Amino acid sequence: MALASGVRFAPRALLRPWALLRGTTLGRTEPAAGGGGDGARRFGSQRVLVEPDAASGVAVMKLRNPPVNALSLELLTELVISLEKLENDKTFRGIILTSDCPRVFCAGLDLTEICGRNPAHCAEYWKAMQELWLRMYLSSLVLVAAINGACPAGGCIIALSCDCRVLADNPKYRIGLNETLLGIIAPFWLKDTYVNTIGHRASEQALQLGSLFPPAEALQVGLVDQVVPEDQVQSTALSEMARWLAVPDHARQLTKNMMRKATADRLLRQRDADTQNFVSFVCRDSIQKSLQAYLEKLRQRKG
Numbered sequence: 001m002a003l004a005s006g007v008r009f010a011p012r013a014l015l016r017p018w019a020l021l022r023g024t025t026l027g028r029t030e031p032a033a034g035g036g037g038d039g040a041r042r043f044g045s046q047r048v049l050v051e052p053d054a055a056s057g058v059a060v061m062k063l064r065n066p067p068v069n070a071l072s073l074e075l076l077t078e079l080v081i082s083l084e085k086l087e088n089d090k091t092f093r094g095i096i097l098t099s100d101c102p103r104v105f106c107a108g109l110d111l112t113e114i115c116g117r118n119p120a121h122c123a124e125y126w127k128a129m130q131e132l133w134l135r136m137y138l139s140s141l142v143l144v145a146a147i148n149g150a151c152p153a154g155g156c157i158i159a160l161s162c163d164c165r166v167l168a169d170n171p172k173y174r175i176g177l178n179e180t181l182l183g184i185i186a187p188f189w190l191k192d193t194y195v196n197t198i199g200h201r202a203s204e205q206a207l208q209l210g211s212l213f214p215p216a217e218a219l220q221v222g223l224v225d226q227v228v229p230e231d232q233v234q235s236t237a238l239s240e241m242a243r244w245l246a247v248p249d250h251a252r253q254l255t256k257n258m259m260r261k262a263t264a265d266r267l268l269r270q271r272d273a274d275t276q277n278f279v280s281f282v283c284r285d286s287i288q289k290s291l292q293a294y295l296e297k298l299r300q301r302k303g
């Protein structure tokens with residue numbers, strides 16, 4: 001992690017994301033609607049669509065893992081690879097992260113990845129979640145979350161890993177860490193991310209209660225930076241991006257690193273132990289039962 005002026009500090013080779021790819025189509029490049037030169041070409045994978053604009057140095061990254069952008073192992077892996085690709089391309093200075101699925105930004109962990117699975121699978125999955133958080137939290141790029149749908153649990157963490165959040169003003173688009181309501185516990189690094197964003201007391205309360213905040217409350221508590229009408233989420237995210245990009249990269253990057261490094265280092269120091277804790281916890285019979293019941297409730301709710 002070199003910290004010289006302008007040098008990117010995101011940790012490299014924390015994992016080998018390619019090794020996790022199973023049957024994905026990452027790397028596909030296709031002309032964006034409207035055509036154009038290289039700057040208008042979009043690329044991505046089955047579950048992550050990247051629309052780069054070389055002229056502005058900003059790429060829009062869209063999650064598209066229908067129906068609810070649950071963070072499957074494949075989605076986590078494809079996100080890490082897309083992020084790495086943009087980090088390594090000096091053309092880009094910022095990413096706007098948004099959803100391609102209607103009404104949902106991201107439903108959080110894909111519960112089918114940790115329910116009824118063996119410990120080895122849960123461990124592989126958790127490492128991929130850690131990896132994405134580390135990459136996003138320490139990214140040298142400006143990340144703006146354009147939250148155009150519901151944003152619970154792991155979805156909230158993805159948003160909180162960004163530098164700035166714009167939420168659509170729709171009472172159904174609630175955001176927060178609701179883990180306790182599923183009978184599970186946010187690990188320390190999710191808790192730290194929450195505390196770093198909204199402070200200790202508000203986190204203590206919201207984490208225990210599993211609070212999901214509607215837009216006005218999310219703004220009030222500081223979980224998001226702006227709440228705007230749904231049709232203005234993208235344009236507001238672009239304006240926010242311009243504000244962040246007006247700052248010289250090296251000064252902003254080093255400041256970001258100064259603010260976030262201790263939190264990320266805490267996980268880096270105990271990644272294996274954190275994985276073991278997670279696996280032994282979610283593989284307990286009682287937790288598996290809670291997760292199964294929650295999934296069943298979600299499936300029935302649909303009907």
Ligand SMILES: CCC/C=C/C(=O)SCCNC(=O)CCNC(=O)[C@H](O)C(C)(C)COP(=O)([O-])OP(=O)([O-])OC[C@H]1O[C@@H](n2cnc3c(N)ncnc32)[C@H](O)[C@@H]1OP(=O)([O-])[O-]
Pocket residue numbers: 067068070103104106107108109110111112150152153154155178179182184185186187190295298299300301302
């Ligand atoms: C400890 C670690 C920290 C992190 C913890 C977490 O993230 S824990 C995660 C905490 N996350 C939550 O508590 C969020 C739970 N989800 C929700 O609250 C809602 O789905 C919604 C508000 C996101 C969208 O509402 P909507 O009315 O637009 O959609 P809908 O409700 O009709 O669902 C459509 C389909 O998607 C399915 N499915 C949904 N979520 C998940 C999932 N996470 N996984 C897998 N599947 C999921 C659902 O079963 C249904 O499947 P079916 O029947 O088609 O086979």
